[in-house]
Amino acid sequence: MMWLAGKSMTARRDTRTEVLDLAEKLFHERGYRGFSYADIAGPLGVKPAAIHYHFPGKEELGIALIERLRDRLKNALAHFASHQTPWPKQLESLFDYYRHHASENCAVCAVGISAIEVEGIPHAMQIQVRLLIKEMLNAMVQILARGRDAGDFHFEGRAEERATLLLAALGGALQLQRLTGMSQLETVIAELQHGLLVADR
Amino acid sequence: MMWLAGKSMTARRDTRTEVLDLAEKLFHERGYRGFSYADIAGPLGVKPAAIHYHFPGKEELGIALIERLRDRLKNALAHFASHQTPWPKQLESLFDYYRHHASENCAVCAVGISAIEVEGIPHAMQIQVRLLIKEMLNAMVQILARGRDAGDFHFEGRAEERATLLLAALGGALQLQRLTGMSQLETVIAELQHGLLVADR
DNA sequence: GAATTATTTTACTTGCAAGTAAGTAATTTA
């Protein structure tokens, strides 16, 4: 089962959810300003104004979208905690999350998109995005720090700094990959993994 | 003197150049779709239609913008070659390039922006962006490979892969930094530098 | 200094995205 990948399995035929699903996909593919209500309404077989019924404005749609991403992260972390998932496995799940992005129309992650558009998105959405990124960073720091304590990872310096490197490199790799069509994500994952598993003493 | 940083020192009072300068700044701050002709015309004290005289369409403006970035990279590399700049110094210049982006309104680099907007920018501009990124990657590979041969850098694996990691991490760090307001770029630079200077045998 | 060329403005058109208001059909609830 895919980690933070989205799409609940219960086919609820719920327009609101379908709007959110499509908006999320388009957001990852084109950014917040890159899709319109018509882009969502069309494929769903409804009129653009129908979107306004579920989300009064695009801002609400954007916020709901990021909140759902945050929810998924929270749930995934709760799942890891309750199942005592080994740290390397948690890290691998994180890599899989980026792989999933890469496979779906070569999407890039929300952090990258939001960084580009940050001046152009509604303020309340900016706040959500900053929370998301903070939570992702925290999660990564935890995995690395605890994993090192457990003897699973080996690296020098503070976990915060290594976590920053990981998040930056993974996000950047998705973007390189989208532009070049090459498999930079796997390259970067391999480099990062090597840096964590092979101790440099 | 700043490496690929832009802005010629000769104050030529040339509208075309000023348009290009402002467009580049806005592009780095908000992306291609994030600025309009009015955003450029206003500060320049000119009407939007004047831009069309110099650049018939936004597409031409976008292409000229990326071509100029490519030119600067080419010139910088030529300068390094003719001055036999040491490889660590070249790498440092590259870091400075990203630092410059970070300092100027927390801009992000063209690669990141283009990756997000790639579906929404004109095709001819996509081609330019792909050339730019290819040239940056090539440059990075050369610096790392030659620098390792010269004994300046120490790392395992292929230079191509390490170069990919560097470009991905630097671009990603700029984006993290813009969103969090923290100094992720320096963190990532330090991590990357450590990985190149301290051999892991 | 007249003619030419370069640059810019004025005054449009087109198109699209967001949002609104009123209305309708189907479903639920009292």
Next chain:
DNA sequence: TAAATTACTTACTTGCAAGTAAAATAATTC
């Protein structure tokens, strides 16, 4: 079963960004 609620549609308005054509102004050249 009448009233209310849900989930829409139709038909608009507003605003902005891009682009165009023609006229006006400034700079050059002959």
